[in-house]
Amino acid sequence: MEGILERKDAGDWIYRGEGAVNLVLAYIGSSPTFVGKVLRIQKSVRNGFKCEDGPSALTMHECLLWEDTKDLVSAPTKEIAEQQYVQHVMIPLLGPEHVDAGEPVKVESQLANVGEDIVIHMGSCESWFKHLRRCLIGRFGDMNTPILDKLKIQKWALKKWGIQAGLKVLDLNVAWFLFELPSVEEASRRNWSFEGLPVTLQPWSPSGCCSGLKEDGLIWIRLMGLPAFLWSTEVFRALGKRCGHFVKTNEATAERRYLKWTRVRVSSEFLESVEDNVRCDRPAWRVDAAKVNTLCDSALLISDHSVIPNSHGILERQICVSVEIKPKCGFLPLSRFIAEGNAIKRKITRFRMHQSLKLHQGEISEISEYNPLYMFSGSKDRVHKAIKALFVTPQNNFRVFLNGSLILGGSGGVAESTSCVIGEAFEDVLKCVIRADDGLRTTNFLELVAEAVFESGLLDRVLKVQKLDLYDIEGAIHVYYDLVSQPCMVCKDLGEDKLSGRYSSLHSLPLNESLNIVRDYLIAATAKDLSMMIAFRPRENGDLGSPYSIVFLKSTGQSFDYKASFIDLDMKPLKRMEHYYKLDQKIVSYYTQMLKMEHQLDKKAARIKVNGTLN
Ligand SMILES: [Zn+2]
Known part of the structure; x- marks a missing residue:
């Protein structure tokens, strides 16, 4: 998926639950963009209102009420208003560590580098590069392959390659793994297969592992899991400096457009298809009361708090209750x-x-x-x-x-x-x-x-x-x-x-x-x-x-x-x-009223007890 959810994506989303105004879908596909996320889509009350998006999501009086929270008042849609409300009103009260800031995801394809947050110059990374040159990048199957167990891959590599010590495996992103080998020589190997999946191994190179590399030696980096209170240009600058020479912050990131939740564009076919798929899972009275609002062109992507992702934002095959x-x-x-x-x-x-x-x-x-x-x-x-x-x-x-x-x-x-x-x-x-x-x-x-x-x-x-x-x-x-x-x-x-x-x-x-x-x-x-x-x-x-x-x-x-x-x-x-x-x-x-009635009944019962008859 790039920016927009289509009809063909609907099968990856299943019913999780709903409230009065939203329906929540859980993701069962394998796109790293959506793993560990839920999608919240708007409902429209039957015989009721239409999509409430307008020039401002708030009424005139609400604008007065929240006027100190500029980003909330200027939100163009209800979803963005909700997002700003959490960001500026609820997070300061409940603490940022328990209201997940999420991570920015590519959502609008016309914006360059929306998925990345800061750009750095690679010039100062040379010593780390030296180390990486004795690494291999391995791809196991494709992005639709279920998440593989790192230890299993490490065992497989040790056996196949006959390396006694110094082999380290790091998981990069779903199908990708980094193999750290004792020497550059050890790193020149052929293609293998792993449990029937083709394995592509190639020496590490700066351009091989990231698409954001520019000819001028500039590279865009995405920051994952940065807590909301650290979301400032100063912090980006410091992090950028730590990796290399900091150049600038992505505009969308600087404006905190996708800080708490990500807005995803959805096609009406996607919403219609989802509605068909989940109907039998919804309680009948909910189906009667409201249907999916297929006129909206966006939905909110929120972290799925019912699961614990690992530090790479990837769900492990581990029990989570x-x-x-x-x-x-x-x-x-x-x-x-x-x-x-x-x-x-x-x-x-x-x-x-x-x-x-x-x-x-x-x-x-x-x-x-x-x-x-x-x-x-x-x-x-x-x-x-x-x-x-x-x-x-x-x-x-x-x-x-x-x-x-x-x-x-x-x-x-x-x-x-x-x-x-x-x-x-x-x-x-x-x-x-x-x-x-x-x-x-x-x-x-x-x-x-x-x-x-x-x-x-x-x-x-x-x-x-x-x-x-x-x-x-x-x-x-x-x-x-x-x-x-x-x-x-x-x-x-x-x-x-x-x-x-x-x-x-x-x-x-x-x-x-x-x-x-x-x-x-x-x-x-x-x-x-x-x-x-x-x-x-x-x-x-x-x-x-x-x-x-x-x-x-x-x-x-x-x-x-x-x-x-x-x-x-x-x-x-x-x-x-x-x-x-x-x-x-x-x-x-x-x-x-109920208490009064109970009281009267009690009195009556007491009388029956005393007189033995009802009078
Ligand atoms: Zn009054």
Whole structure:
């Protein structure tokens, strides 16, 4: 693929899951551009809106709200706005190390060298070149060959070439390997085959391994996995100097156009074909509600956080198990603007109350025992309890993947509670990850998850961002109406006077304070709705120098590398404030009514007990 995904590429993308506005596809092909990535494509609501791309992705009032974040306001499309929102709003709050900066990929063919980031002069690399001249470059099959095991190739070469010492094999890129030999003489060999694949060996040369070499001795280099906070001209300059003589930075890189996510151009045939392919994997109600928006010509390419790539960005043939957790709101609101009739909000979590409404509406079949306050408690035991509850009723808050494939939880909606059959199958799948007897693996696995959630301390950060919601929706909604210059519908319904009633203090705030309140509310809303992905990989004995954190599972004596990331950091549209208010009122009023009814039933039951009859 060069820049655009066509119909013929559709077979490489399979259904991973979906939310209200996007469909997520996982990649099963072998193009290095896409391995370890997922593609997020827009949906369009049936009988609803069309593609929302316009001159600016934001409404007039949103531009006012986010005016300090220039790149966000000037984003020409929704996808770029999402990307800028994560980059400039969420990353500074959650930390760059857990929101993957990704790497730039060639996407627009009319731009020269889009895939490369900096250009250097090779003049100063001579000593390293001397070393490389006793190396061979070997190509095993083609770019569609499954990723080969480096050790296997090293063994093969040792046997074939009869070299006793000094042979080193380094994997370069999918089918390519570098063989470091003891001498230049050893390096002159013929063609071989390896497990039926043709092998092409050639002496290393500067032009043989990189297409970007110019006659003037300049070479473009792509920087992989550079953390977002290092994305500056100064750092590029320093890195360029380290490799050779730094010349300049690629324009697209300097402008951070493809920093967080990459935008990929897609043809409508690709989208139509994908839609056909994934239809049977999608939940029926999702298919009825929205279809793939085939009018859009681009999609977002995001790192697949359910797998751990190696340092070259390549997926190894190693077991990787990951969990996706939607922790939801982790605190009880204290705002003084919460109406007396809604005081229950200060005692019962929003999650618990919403469960009751969802059960009543038939969206779930069972109330979850999950308690977000436990999840955010900072106590390991309570975190463990919370994880166990999520396992029992995953709904849409808990999913487990093995090597990127879903093994527990729902793929595009609410999952059924974990039955015995599902539980046994899960226990069985864990065989390759957890070294424990039958019946103990799930328990140990959940302990591992709890340990990593606790160790990472990530939820403390999320909670801090969630708590930016100081006023609760019952306060923020009044400020919202002022911002969009509309009469306050809430004051009107409550019969309050905007300027002298209960909420007059909110309605008389200066503009900048109003902006802060609504902005903070929306940022907190993102944090209440995000997911955390933790990928685990069993650690080999003596495997030192891994860039990932380690977690030790005491009960099995195993160590795991883990990588935690935040996903679903969507920007919430300003107009959603009204929806948030209405939903909040609906949830609370249903719950209070339900409590009243239960109370009456209890009283009745008590009377029956006393009198022995129903009266
Ligand atoms: Zn009001």
